Amino acid sequence: MILPVYIYGQPVLRQEAELVTKDYEGLNELIKNMKETMYASNGIGIAAPQVGVSLKLVFIDVDVLKEDFPELKGVQMVLINPEVTVDENSPKVTREEGCLSVPGISENVTRHSKIHLKWTDENWVEHEKDIEGYLARVVQHECDHLDGHMFIDWISAIRKQLIRTKLSNMIKGKTRCSYKAKFFNSKKK
Ligand code: NI
Numbered sequence: 001m002i003l004p005v006y007i008y009g010q011p012v013l014r015q016e017a018e019l020v021t022k023d024y025e026g027l028n029e030l031i032k033n034m035k036e037t038m039y040a041s042n043g044i045g046i047a048a049p050q051v052g053v054s055l056k057l058v059f060i061d062v063d064v065l066k067e068d069f070p071e072l073k074g075v076q077m078v079l080i081n082p083e084v085t086v087d088e089n090s091p092k093v094t095r096e097e098g099c100l101s102v103p104g105i106s107e108n109v110t111r112h113s114k115i116h117l118k119w120t121d122e123n124w125v126e127h128e129k130d131i132e133g134y135l136a137r138v139v140q141h142e143c144d145h146l147d148g149h150m151f152i153d154w155i156s157a158i159r160k161q162l163i164r165t166k167l168s169n170m171i172k173g174k175t176r177c178s179y180k181a182k183f184f185n186s187k188k189k
Contacts, residue, residue, distance in 0.1 A: 002180055003037045003051040005100045008150065009171030009184030010052070013101055017047075017054045017146040020080050022124060024055070031078055031122055034059045041179035043100045045138050047145035050101050052182065056081045058142040062135060069134045082119040084143045090114035090132070097141060097151045102170070103177045105163055107155045111137050 006012055020027065030053060038046040038059060048057040058079040066073040090112045098106035114132040117139055121127060131139060141151055152160065152167070169175055173186030 001033050001036060002040045003033050004180045004182035005037065005041060005046075005177075006050055006052050007170055007173075007175070007177070007181050007183045008102050008152075008167060010101075010182065011184075012049050012052050012054055013145070013150065014148040015049065015054050016148055017049055017056045020055050020057055020120075027057075028122070030055075030057070031059060035061075037180075038100070041100050045142040046100060047142050049145050049148075056146045058082060058139075058146070060135075060138055060142060062138055065134065071133065072135060075135060077119075078122040079117075079139075079142070080120040080122065080124075082117060082139070082143050082146070084140060085116040086112045086140070087114035087116065087130075088112065093137070095134075095137065097137070099141070099151055100179070101145075102150060102152060102167075103175055103181070105152070105166055107152065107159055107163070109137075109141075109151050109154050111140050111154075113137075115139060 034046050034051055037051055044062050045060040048055040061076040062072040063074055092110050093113045094108050094110040096106045097109045113136055115136045117131050118128045171184050173183030
C-alpha cells in the first residue's frame with residue numbers, strides 16, 4: 001500500500017524514533033509499504049518517520065544511480081535500528097540533496113565520506129560494515145531522520161534564509177507535490 005509521505009512541519013519528523021523490537025507487529029507489512037511508497041515517489045531512501053511511524057527503520061535502494069555510481073548497482077538495504085558512526089578523519093564532500101519530506105527543495109550538504117554502520121536486517125541478522133562514498137551520504141541522510149533531523153538542518157544560514165518562505169508554505173500545505181503527501185496544515189484529508 002502506498003502511504004502518504006509526511007511533509008516538513010509534521011511533528012513526527014522532529015521526534016527521536018523508537019527502537020524496533022522483535023515483537024513489533026506488522027513490521028513486514030510496514031517495510032513493504034515503505035518500499036511501495038518510496039518507489040511511487042521516485043525516492044532512493046525512506047525512513048519510517050516519513051510515513052508517520054516513529055520507528056528506527058529505513059529502506060534504501062540506490063540501484064537507480066548506477067550510471068553515475070557503478071558501485072551502487074543492486075544495492076538495496078533494510079536497516080532496522082541502524083547505528084552510524086561517522087569517520088571524522090574522512091574527507092568532507094559537498095553534494096546536492098533532496099528529501100521526499102521536503103518537496104521541491106534541494107540544497108548542498110557537506111558530509112563526511114566514510115561511516116561505520118551497524119544494523120539489523122529484515123531477517124533479524126545483525127551486520128556491521130564500513131561504508132563510503134555516495135552510499136555513506138544516503139545512509140547518513142536517512143538515519144538523520146531517525147534522530148529528528150533533516151538535511152535542511154545542515155545547510156548554511158544564508159541558504160536557509162533563502163528557502164524560508166518555501167518552508168513556511170510547506171507547513172501551510174501550499175506546496176505542490178507529485179506524490180501522495182500529508183501536510184501539517186492541510187484541510188484536505
Ligand atoms: Ni529525507
